[in-house]
Structure formats: C-alpha cells, structure tokens
Amino acid sequence: MAYATGVPTSPVDLLQQLDTFLAANGWTSDRSAVEGSGWTASLHKGSTYAHLRAIVAEAGFATETVGNGYALLLYLSDNFDSMQPWVTQPGNAPLESINTNRMGVAMNLAAGPFSNYYFFTDGTNDNVVVIVEKTPGVYLHLAWGTSLQKAGAWTGGMYFHGSTSGYYGPYQAFGPNVPGFTKTTDCPGCVNDSQGFAAGFVLCDVDAFTGKWITIGDLVSGQFYTGRHGTSSATGTYIPSSSIPRYAQTTSIGNPTPFQFAQTSQLDGRANLLPVLWFTGRDGSSGNTGGFSLIGTLPMIFSSNGVGNGFLPASDYVLGPDTYKIFPNFAVLKA
Amino acid sequence: MSYQVGTATDYSDLLDQLDTFLTSQGMTLSPSYAGTGNGTIAGLIGGSASVAETFTIAFTSATAFTVTGSITGALAGGTAGVAYSTTHIKFTITAGGTAFIAGDTFTVATTPPWTSKRRASGDQMIWQAPGNGNLDQILVGAKLFSNVTGDYYNWRLAGYTAFSSGLDFEHQPGYVGGVGQQFPSPVFNLWNSTIPYWFVGNGRRVIVVAKISTVYVSCYLGFIDSYMSPGAFPYPLAVGGSMTWDAGLSSGEPGATSTSWRWSYVGNELRNYPESRTTGLGNAAGAQMRLRLPSGTWQGFNANNTESVFGRIWPTCEGHSAGMQDWRPNLDGGYSILPIVLFDQTINVYGELDGVGCVTGFGQSAENTITIGSDIWVVIQDVNRTTKIDYFAVKLT
Numbered sequence: 001m002a003y004a005t006g007v008p009t010s011p012v013d014l015l016q017q018l019d020t021f022l023a024a025n026g027w028t029s030d031r032s033a034v035e036g037s038g039w040t041a042s043l044h045k046g047s048t049y050a051h052l053r054a055i056v057a058e059a060g061f062a063t064e065t066v067g068n069g070y071a072l073l074l075y076l077s078d079n080f081d082s083m084q085p086w087v088t089q090p091g092n093a094p095l096e097s098i099n100t101n102r103m104g105v106a107m108n109l110a111a112g113p114f115s116n117y118y119f120f121t122d123g124t125n126d127n128v129v130v131i132v133e134k135t136p137g138v139y140l141h142l143a144w145g146t147s148l149q150k151a152g153a154w155t156g157g158m159y160f161h162g163s164t165s166g167y168y169g170p171y172q173a174f175g176p177n178v179p180g181f182t183k184t185t186d187c188p189g190c191v192n193d194s195q196g197f198a199a200g201f202v203l204c205d206v207d208a209f210t211g212k213w214i215t216i217g218d219l220v221s222g223q224f225y226t227g228r229h230g231t232s233s234a235t236g237t238y239i240p241s242s243s244i245p246r247y248a249q250t251t252s253i254g255n256p257t258p259f260q261f262a263q264t265s266q267l268d269g270r271a272n273l274l275p276v277l278w279f280t281g282r283d284g285s286s287g288n289t290g291g292f293s294l295i296g297t298l299p300m301i302f303s304s305n306g307v308g309n310g311f312l313p314a315s316d317y318v319l320g321p322d323t324y325k326i327f328p329n330f331a332v333l334k335a
Numbered sequence: 336m337s338y339q340v341g342t343a344t345d346y347s348d349l350l351d352q353l354d355t356f357l358t359s360q361g362m363t364l365s366p367s368y369a370g371t372g373n374g375t376i377a378g379l380i381g382g383s384a385s386v387a388e389t390f391t392i393a394f395t396s397a398t399a400f401t402v403t404g405s406i407t408g409a410l411a412g413g414t415a416g417v418a419y420s421t422t423h424i425k426f427t428i429t430a431g432g433t434a435f436i437a438g439d440t441f442t443v444a445t446t447p448p449w450t451s452k453r454r455a456s457g458d459q460m461i462w463q464a465p466g467n468g469n470l471d472q473i474l475v476g477a478k479l480f481s482n483v484t485g486d487y488y489n490w491r492l493a494g495y496t497a498f499s500s501g502l503d504f505e506h507q508p509g510y511v512g513g514v515g516q517q518f519p520s521p522v523f524n525l526w527n528s529t530i531p532y533w534f535v536g537n538g539r540r541v542i543v544v545a546k547i548s549t550v551y552v553s554c555y556l557g558f559i560d561s562y563m564s565p566g567a568f569p570y571p572l573a574v575g576g577s578m579t580w581d582a583g584l585s586s587g588e589p590g591a592t593s594t595s596w597r598w599s600y601v602g603n604e605l606r607n608y609p610e611s612r613t614t615g616l617g618n619a620a621g622a623q624m625r626l627r628l629p630s631g632t633w634q635g636f637n638a639n640n641t642e643s644v645f646g647r648i649w650p651t652c653e654g655h656s657a658g659m660q661d662w663r664p665n666l667d668g669g670y671s672i673l674p675i676v677l678f679d680q681t682i683n684v685y686g687e688l689d690g691v692g693c694v695t696g697f698g699q700s701a702e703n704t705i706t707i708g709s710d711i712w713v714v715i716q717d718v719n720r721t722t723k724i725d726y727f728a729v730k731l732t
Binding site: 151152153154204205206242243244245246247249255256257258259262263264265266267268270272279280282288290291292293294295 | 562563564566567568629640641642643647649650652653654656657658659660661662663664665666667668669671673676678680681682683684685693697
C-alpha cells in the first residue's frame with residue numbers, strides 16, 4: 001500500500017510524477033515520453049495496461065473535437081505497442097459501439113500549477129487512485145485496477161473511472177460549480193459525468209456480450225456507448241433511469257435528505273463510508289429491460305459526505321486498522 | 336449465530352419453544368476457519384453451561400479434533416462426521432472433498448444462555464439477553480394477544496430498558512409502546528394452528544420467522560449492529576414486528592374483536608419490519624420497525640424514501656419508493672445480500688439489522704437458501720407479497 005502527495009506544476013509534471021510513483025510501486029513503465037505538446041505514459045501490471053496522456057492545449061480522444069484542452073486522460077487495454085501513439089494502443093480497449101475509437105475517462109485540468117496531488121495504491125498495488133486538487137477545494141480523480149471486488153464469479157474484472165468522460169475531459173469553457181470541472185467531482189463511479197456521458201468502464205462478460213467493456217452510463221446507443229451499459233449505487237449530478245438499490249434518487253440535500261448524503265451522523269460525528277456498487281445490464285430487448293446484476297464494488301473508493309460535516313478536505317480518517325483520506329463526496333483508502 | 340428450525344403446535348407453543356431455545360442453552364457467533372481441509376461445521380449452538388468464551392476446534396488428523404475453551408479449558412475430543420455435544424458447545428463437522436490435516440482450526444465464540452425474567456407459559460415471557468460478550472442487559476419480551484371472535488392469535492412485542500417484577504408487561508421501564516401504549520408496540524401475527532418456524536439467536540438479539548398458512552411473518556428483538564460508538568449509542572435496542580397501526584394511542588388500533596388483527600389482513604399495516612409500512616407515517620407507532628434512539632425515544636422507521644419526520648430503512652425505502660425491480664441475481668446465478676440500514680433526517684445513521692439483509696426477488700421464492708462463503712441465509716417474503724421488492728434474507732450461520 002503506497003501513498004504520495006506533492007504539488008504538480010502542470011499536466012505533464014503530474015503524469016511524470018505519477019509514472020515515477022507507479023514504477024516504484026509494482027507497475028512497469030512501458031513508455032513515458034513526450035507526445036504532441038503534452039506527455040504520454042503507458043504502464044502495466046500483469047495483463048492490465050494503463051494508457052495515460054497529459055494533453056496541453058490539445059485534443060484528446062479521437063471523437064473529441066476540442067483542440068485546446070488540458071487534461072489527464074486514461075483508458076485500459078491488455079497490450080502495448082511502442083510504435084503506436086497513445087490513442088491507438090492495441091489490445092482489448094473500450095471501443096465506441098459504432099466504430100473502433102477508444103473510449104476513456106479524464107481528469108479535467110488547466111495549464112497549472114495545481115494545488116496538490118495524492119497518489120494511492122492498495123496492498124497489492126493492483127489498484128491505483130489519483131486525486132488532484134486542481135484549484136483550492138476542487139478535487140478531481142482518476143482510478144483503475146486489475147479487478148473490481150467481484151460479486152459472484154464472472155470473466156473479466158479490469159476497470160477504470162474518472163471525474164469526467166474522456167469526451168468532456170478537455171473542455172475548458174464551463175462556468176462555476178460544474179462537478180468535475182469547476183467544482184469537486186461527483187462521487188467516483190457514479191452513473192455518467194455531470195455532462196451525461198459515461199465516466200466508468202469495466203471489462204465483463206455478460207450473457208452474449210463477451211470480451212468487451214461496459215460503460216457505467218445511461219446511454220444505450222451511439223458513439224459514447226460500448227454496446228452494453230451498467231449502473232451504479234452512487235448518484236452524482238445525473239439521475240439514472242434504472243431501478244436498483246441506489247443511495248440517492250436526487251442530488252438535493254433537502255427534506256428528506258437522500259441516504260447517500262446522510263452518512264455523517266450528528267450524534268457522534270462519524271462518517272460512514274459507502275461502497276460504490278457497480279451493476280451490469282443483462283441481455284434484454286433494449287434499455288433497462290434485461291435488468292441489472294451486481295458485479296462488484298470499487299476497490300479503495302467510497303462515497304462519503306464527511307467533508308462539510310465536520311471533516312476537512314484531504315484530512316485523514318481512522319476507522320479501526322484502516323486510514324482513509326476524505327475528500328468532498330468520497331473517501332480513499334490510504335493505509 | 337445459532338438457529339433452530341421446527342414446528343410449533345400454535346402461537347402459544349411457539350412462545351414456549353422460543354423461551355426454551357433462548358434460555359436452555361448458550362448461543363454461538365459466526366465461526367471462522369483456517370486450514371487446508373474444506374469440510375464444514377454446522378449445528379453450532381451452546382449448551383446449558385455456556386459462558387462468554389472462544390472455542391478452538393483443532394484437528395489432529397483427518398478426522399480427530401480437540402476442543403478447547405478459552406475459559407472452560409480442554410473438553411473431550413471429537414470426530415468429524417459425529418455430532419459433538421457438551422454442556423458448553425454443540426456442533427457437527429462434516430468432512431469435505433479435501434481432507435482436514437493436523438492444525439486445521441475452527442474458532443467460534445459462545446455466549447451464555449439468555450435469562451428468563453418472567454416466564455408465564457400461555458401468557459407472556461420477558462428475557463434478558465447477555466450480549467455477545469456477556470456485558471449487556473438487553474430486555475425484550477412477548478405477550479400472547481388473541482381473540483376468538485376476531486380469530487387472531489398474535490404476540491405483542493416488547494423492548495425495555497430495565498425489568499421490575501412488580502410491573503406488568505406494558506409498564507416495564509422504557510417499554511417500546513410508551514406510557515399507556517402511547518405508541519402501541521409492534522405485533523407478531525400468528526394463529527392457533529401448526530406453525531413451522533425459524534429461530535435465529537445470538538447474545539444480542541433473536542429473530543423469529545413463522546409460516547402461517549402460505550404467508551411469512553417475522554419479528555426481531557434485540558440490538559442492531561450500531562454504526563456509532565458504544566459511548567454514543569450504548570443501548571441500540573430494536574423491536575421489529577409484522578403489524579402496527581398508525582395510532583397515537585392504543586385506542587386508535589382496531590377493536591379487540593376485529594379480524595383486522597389476523598395474519599390474513601391485507602394492507603400496509605401488515606408488513607414485516609424490513610419492509611416497514613412503506614407509506615407516510617403519522618406516528619412512530621405506524622412503523623413495524625422501531626429503534627430506541629440514544630435520546631431514549633422509540634423511533635419508527637419507514638421503508639419509504641419520502642419519509643421526512645420519522646426514520647427510514649435503506650434499501651427497502653428505495654424498493655418501495657423508487658423501485659428495485661431491475662435488480663437481478665449475480666452473473667453466476669447467485670444472489671448478493673445488502674445490509675438493511677436505519678437512518679433518519681436528524682441526520683443520523685444508527686446501524687444495520689444484525690443478520691437480516693435485503694435480496695432481490697428476481698427468480699426468488701420464500702425458504703430459498705443462499706450461500707455466500709461460509710454464510711447461509713434463508714429467504715423470506717414480506718407476508719403475502721411476492722414481487723421483486725418483497726424479499727429479505729435472514730442469516731442462519
């Protein structure tokens with residue numbers, strides 16, 4: 001279990017420091033090099049390959065059209081080719097359902113510098129969480145790993161998620177208080193980013209849909225969808241359409257306050273940490289008709305409303321033998 | 336935890352059998368195992384002389400094991416495949432496909448038997464549970480409640496903070512029903528005929544499930560698993576039943592001869608505590624699920640996520656308000672079970688029911704068993720309801 005914190009001066013510096021951190025903690029760095037006006041890094045552990053790209057006044061994924069973005073982008077596959085650029089790495093990567101464009105997730109950034117970064121891995125280094133305090137009090141994240149903590153037995157397991165979809169990651173034109181851009185991200189692993197596109201993926205064989213990635217999102221067609229969608233117990237800005245055991249059906253913290261946002265008890269000040277449950281859609285005629293099966297929980301990441309209810313952002317929180325770091329809307333297992 | 340499955344001749348015999356189950360023997364907690372063999376341990380329960388201690392059951396060969404209590408010391412050895420029975424602990428170990436080897440070890444804690452504070456067969460029982468560490472005094476009870484004209488034969492349930500031999504059932508200190516039944520306590524709907532049952536106990540609480548004709552009713556008496564520290568919430572006592580009326584006083588309940596008290600009643604007043612009420616509450620007494628808050632108030636908890644005055648129950652509040660009908664079994668056909676959590680608008684999350692979980696009703700039937708690791712759960716439907724949101728599970732071992 002490893003942890004590091006520091007101050008990144010730019011998206012490129014952030015990625016370079018992340019590559020160094022991971023190379024020292026169980027991941028093999030296959031490439032860490034300049035690409036365009038930014039930087040790319042590919043690392044692997046076993047057959048899980050993480051392909052990262054720091055973009056600097058550039059476009060990101062193939063579908064995305066903003067040409068002046070700043071972000072840290074991520075997707076996974078099960079291979080690497082040093083002759084290929086970041087965006088077309090080989091192996092089994094998430095592909096848009098209507099073409100072969102890679103899909104991924106992002107942490108929306110700016111030119112920098114940024115307030116802080118926090119890097120985490122678990123005891124086996126199989127799971128990685130990256131948090132960046134983009135501006136004071138605005139926290140963003142990326143995370144990935146070799147396997148969800150599975151519910152039942154199924155084939156697959158690799159997963160990754162981010163503050164925003166890969167498509168919206170480079171966007172710079174948002175006003176104030178947009179989660180994942182100008183406001184702290186929604187709970188990691190929730191359904192869709194604040195703009196309505198999936199920001200989570202898992203490789204999972206489901207019924208007749210095998211060997212492919214599932215989008216944790218509500219879209220069920222088109223380029224921002226892999227061909228199968230899943231859902232999450234955690235709710236962000238977007239309210240999902242499916243009916244599963246969800247922590248909240250609304251983001252309004254009113255009367256009554258949804259379960260997800262009522263997790264810090266007033267009597268003893270304790271913050272409960274809710275596991276983020278991912279479900280996959282089953283074969284069905286369309287949309288949600290096939291129902292959803294629980295496939296597992298996100299490693300290291302928990303929904304939490306501790307910040308704003310007695311806990312300071314990025315403060316340590318000890319529960320039994322474990323220490324967590326609490327951020328707005330979520331917590332990360334630190335040690 | 337320990338469990339017993341059996342049949343009672345009627346609602347009164349069920350109370351007597353529960354009394355025997357609780358007071359004649361100690362309970363066990365969930366066992367752990369470390370070793371090579373993949374055999375199983377079942378039928379775990381304490382004996383008449385059980386105390387709060389930890390037993391180590393260590394194999395010395397493929398079939399022979401020793402039994403040593405942390406307080407009692409060494410007991411007679413045992414053999415896999417042969418029921419082991421002493422006055423301290425009882426169980427049966429069954430060999431698996433991979434043989435045990437020397438050093439394979441089961442570890443299990445026992446509790447003392449519950450104490451009878453009032454035993455009046457044919458009328459009422461009040462018990463004191465010792466807690467899993469024999470450090471608590473958890474007071475609960477049940478009283479027969481019947482009427483021939485109304486054709487109902489029920490229990491009135493109780494939780495208390497103390498016991499006084501000179502006081503009647505409804506006037507014990509801290510009674511869940513309040514002074515003069517201001518918040519009439521939950522009822523457990525039974526009948527005067529044969530009742531298949533499940534008792535599941537540990538040192539902190541007991542769960543009863545009864546099959547009445549084709550419906551299933553359940554009650555919960557004892558502590559929840561509190562999320563708060565013992566200092567903040569020292570007595571997290573819950574009373575869950577199957578029937579309540581949204582009445583400010585007992586006079587607001589149906590009349591003594593009303594058939595609305597029967598197990599066959601159809602309405603939200605008859606729901607099991609994990610699915611408590613599901614519609615808006617006017618009183619804490621409208622909820623089948625009650626919890627004594629740290630303030631000393633008995634709060635009602637509602638499986639309705641629009642509830643803003645009284646408590647709520649997750650995830651059944653989602654099931655009944657927003658629907659969980661899209662939740663299917665796992666990809667491998669197994670089932671996942673989610674905790675049932677009590678929280679309210681104050682804002683506080685009090686904890687979860689001990690050994691009761693939420694399960695999807697997709698492809699589900701009452702009395703199904705679900706095995707997750709070494710845990711075995713039995714699936715229960717909400718009285719007569721069988722849609723996808725109407726099931727919960729009780730952990731047997």
